Amino acid sequence: MARGIEIREAHFPGRAPIEAYGNGGFRFADMSHRGSILCLPSGIYGWDVTGDTPLEASLFDKVLRETGEIEFLLVGTGLSIRPLPGDLRTALRAAHVSSDPMSTGAAVRTYNVMLAESRAVAAALVAV
Template sequence: MQMKEIGFGAAQPVDGYGPGFFRVGGRPVDGALCLSIEGLVAWGGLEDLDPLLELAGEVDVLLVGTGSQMEPLTASTLARLQESGLGVEVMSTPSACRTYNVLLGEGRRVALAVMPV
């Protein structure tokens, strides 16, 4: 079997997560986070849509992790994100982190907005 190195370019994958924190680029980050090719962005959680709306046109899909369990977004939140042109996929935070890393490794234009577990 031939193994290939995965290059993430300027983007950073999620190295790990735990109760209330994430590890990105080897550094711990407390609380919710938004991560894209541009790097780590401050995010206030599910009610803070401005940082997510700024990603419109920059990414094809936004993965939203709602914590340890998948919870649906409110209809108004989902509508605002989709109206901006973002493709939105909602899932649990662990699933969102794994999916983000895979899509990032494939060179896809992806962003991640996750609540801590």
């Protein structure tokens, strides 16, 4: 029996700086990903969010499962800054995680600096 193409969740199993962003995606670890990404202690994941997607706490479930290893969450909200939902901010505060929404470009730059400093940082980055 022939098997079709298997579509798997996009995942890079490690931490890596973001080498480039724009044109609807990101480049890291000599690879490229089209679309938004989550950069977590467990790796970099594809994230099904666009600049038009309402930011809801449920979109951050994967982040909340790793809060024991995260002190800072940078949220790149696209070209413009959008506020984080109140229930997400409350959940992050309860887990002792500082969160900061900013443009995606600023979040990428800040993430790279904090990662280079070996800080406990994660990023949720909306593709631009």
